[in-house]
Amino acid sequence: MKKLLIIGAGGFGREVLGYALDIKRENRDWELYGFLDDNPDALDNYNCEYKVVGPIHDHIIQEDEIYVCALGDPKAKLKIGRDFKARGAVFANIIHPTARIGRTSVYGQGLIMCPYSIITENVKIGEFNTINLFSGYGHNAIAEDGCTLSSHCDVTGYAYLEEGVFLGSNVSILPGVRVGKYSRIGAGSIVLKNVPAYVTMFGNPAKVIC
Structure with missing residues (x-):
């Protein structure tokens, strides 16, 4: 042990x-x-x-x-x-008993899934990812290494998070949207369009603020 x-x-x-x-x-x-x-x-x-x-x-x-x-x-x-x-x-991989992972999804080592988080079907998750309370990935979503979802985030179908993306609480990433590496999305934001790398976005709809 x-x-x-x-x-x-x-x-x-x-x-x-x-x-x-x-x-x-x-x-x-x-x-x-x-x-x-x-x-x-x-x-x-x-x-x-x-x-x-x-x-x-x-x-x-x-x-x-x-x-x-x-x-x-x-x-x-x-x-x-x-x-x-x-x-x-x-x-x-620390996967809370209340979390769920779809049978067709794959993930790397170092995954943390907090209570009531979810990975649905055909999702690909890299290493050192964190999925906080009540957050999840929709079908066919992809997250590269090191992404962090704060609580109550929704990364919807076919969305793509590049390396090191950080989502604040209650962020929604719409279907098919790609978020560039190391970008940060502020709490409560709704992301409608692709996000460049290394920016901070906030709002509904989300806009670059720095």
């Missing part, structure tokens, strides 16, 4: 801890061990039974460990995840 280490002891890391503990023991091949965080005091003000067991930046990969990257920022998540993986780390 491997030891699960959560990378990042911030707010989302603590949420992921709870979701991981919801998975029945017979359905997992790891036991929770603790957090990695460069701030050793990150959990001091919280009632948490698991501790920060070491920093992220100089962690030595161990064969008896498995990891999950609980960082919200796509760039940081991909940088750390890829660095760990290049040094031999294996990443767990």
Whole structure:
């Protein structure tokens, strides 16, 4: 049985801890061990039974460990995840018991699916993706590595998220729309047209604001 280490002891890391503990023991091949965080005091003000067991930046990969990257920022998540993986780390998929994955869909390692999230049919999800509460992908959607969906997001059929896209809460991506790499879509936005790379959009309909 491997030891699960959560990378990042911030707010989302603590949420992921709870979701991981919801998975029945017979359905997992790891036991929770603790957090990695460069701030050793990150959990001091919280009632948490698991501790920060070491920093992220100089962690030595161990064969008896498995990891999950609980960082919200796509760039940081991909940088750390890829660095760990290049040094031999294996990443767990934390899929909450209430989440659903269609039988024809595929996904990479490091996937986090929060309660009531969904991947429907013929969806392709890359590595280190996060799908938060009540969010999901419609049929034939694609998400490259490192995308983050905040809560209540709807990525509809045939939509395409390039690497490192971040969606704020309650964002809707209309069918067939492509969102360029590392773009950020503000909370509550509805995206009607293709989005360039490296921009921030907000509104209904969503427009580039920077």
